[in-house]
Amino acid sequence: MGDTITETLAVEVWRGRDEGQFETFEVPHRESQTVLDVVTWIQRNAEPALAYRFACRVGMCGSCAMTVNGRPRWTCRTHVSEVLDGGRLRIEPLANLPRIKDLVCDLTPFFEKWQTARGRFEPSATRHDPMVPVSTESPERRAADAGIECINCAVCYAACDVVRWNPDYVGPAALNRAWTLVNDERDGDRNGVLQAVSQAGGCHSCHTHASCLEHCPVGLNPTAGIAGLKRLTALAAFGGGD
Amino acid sequence: MLEARLYLLQRATALLLAPLVVVHLVVILLAVRGGLSAAEILARTQGSTVWAAFYGVFVIAVALHAPIGLRNLLGEWLGWRDGSRDLAVLVFGLALLGLGLRAVWGVTT
Known part of the structure; x- marks a missing residue:
């Protein structure tokens, strides 16, 4: 120094x-x-x-x-x-x-939207159950790993045009968190995450401007995660995942 | 899952409309440059199941695609996000469908 x-x-x-x-x-x-x-x-x-x-x-x-x-x-x-x-x-x-x-x-709306997007882990087992081995090589685990280092700084949220236009939009950080959870095989309610991000203001509001990718200080790619959520929710919407 | 369905429907109709719009524009250019009169064009379209099917699908795709896009625009630009917006774009879509199919009926029968 x-x-x-x-x-x-x-x-x-x-x-x-x-x-x-x-x-x-x-x-x-x-x-x-x-x-x-x-x-x-x-x-x-x-x-x-x-x-x-x-x-x-x-x-x-x-x-x-x-x-x-x-x-x-x-x-x-x-x-x-x-x-x-x-x-x-x-x-x-x-x-x-x-x-x-x-x-x-005030970051309250930012964190409330994490909840709206069901951005919290729902356990599928208790502490008394044996540990489930998770392969670090599986495509799902790799996708989750790519998004999991978010530090909740709200830089992506502040950079997002869609957040500015639509106060209901949950934003890139919440959707990135949701994406890591639908790829986490230990989560007990992954369909619930897809339901949550398919509401008004969910992942389908994203215009793929990629400002979150551009501004994320830790180099995450929420845009890719949101695209993944759009893919999975589209499949679920027409595949009886209602 | 309404948002997911609308999202996918908008993309699917966009995929459908891309080639239809190209054919539509090319046919207009060829017909006009070829010097066809309205009567000559009608002579070709009337009784044609091919053109009836082509523009029938075109109109249905537009009537699905445009209201979904308009719904998003109204939500983002005007902040109109409640149920009355859905009703308004539904009326808009039905109007497109009605007027479009009426036009297809008019030139192919």
Whole structure:
């Protein structure tokens, strides 16, 4: 970690809730500085009342996502040097979510939609049953593995046009979770997942813009999972899976 | 599973319409460039079960495809997502079906 101050950054930060304005702060630019470092510097040195959210600082917890120069990003793993636009940095809360204060959003709708999409594991056995061997080589397990590292940061949700147009749409993260569950042979109600994602606002609302794929900070492909759900639900809809 | 069925029906009718629309456009271009009059075109279509079947399938596919797309547009652009939207696009689809089949009947019988 270098500490060399090379210049000063002009950082515009959203202050307020739905009504508010950008406030500009002069922040020392350091080597290997992340956007989260910048926000933390402001909160510690310039504006103690600035509200923002973070926890792990290493890209695991998914709590520090914000809109940086117009794009949703995980701020703890976003280097300032990668996103600077003519020496400017504009930081806002995530889009498509209710705002609470400054850079903090209310993620309740995001997580409620995980439930709507039945994005929770339903056990098919108890702890007293023997462990069921799951082949890591099966196509289903591979599909589940490809989507399972989601950190719930809501970057895909903020990047999705369909979420913006249709408040009922459950969004890429919830559908990605549903996709991992229909491919999990240990789940006891995989047909229930297909039912859940076939409601209005489910996987068929997706326009395959692939913004979730483009923006996902951990490199997941929710678009592919949603396409898989469309395939399975189409088969179920005409194959007596009602 | 209504959404899944509508989704699949829209895709299936799109698959069907793609070649039908191409044939439809090519025939129009050839007929007009060939200098056929309306009477000459009608002479070819009247009594033709092939054209009746072609445009009959065409109209049915359109009457299924267009209302589903319109339903999505109304939901996303106007926020109209309740049951009255389904009723409105159903009426729209039946109108397309009625007018279309009437036209097919008119030129093939």
